[in-house]
Amino acid sequence: MKNKTSKITKKRARAGPSKRTRALVEKLNKESESVHTILAGPEQKLKKNAFENVQNDHQQDQRTKSEKQKHNDDLEKQLDLLSGMGLGAEPQTVSKK
Structure with a gap:
């Protein structure tokens, strides 16, 4: 009988997101930041300037x-x-006539 040994293999690193995916995520993050700043802008200015x-x-x-x-x-x-x-x-007195 053959001795069965389990072979320990390293897990393959998962491939990172593609350039296109990274670009889309970055674009969405920038847009969401700008939306947050637009929405929060007047309130912060009011609080700051109050x-x-x-x-x-x-x-x-x-x-x-x-x-x-x-x-x-x-x-x-x-x-x-x-x-x-x-x-x-x-003080001068005013004479009444």
Whole structure:
């Protein structure tokens, strides 16, 4: 009787995808990435710019407030000068006729 031994063979490496398949997969991946960026783009921009918009609005409000305050101060000075109080003089009384 012959001694039967099992022969251990190496498994043949599976052939990789063809160039055409690789190209199609890469094309689909690029398209899906672009679709994801298009869909996610506005939301990310809104989230990213939301804080900047709030900051810019606050800065603009502060500038507007300071400009209004300066304008009001100028008007008060003019009023004081017209009434004679701004130069250290006594306030003039308005006589009624």
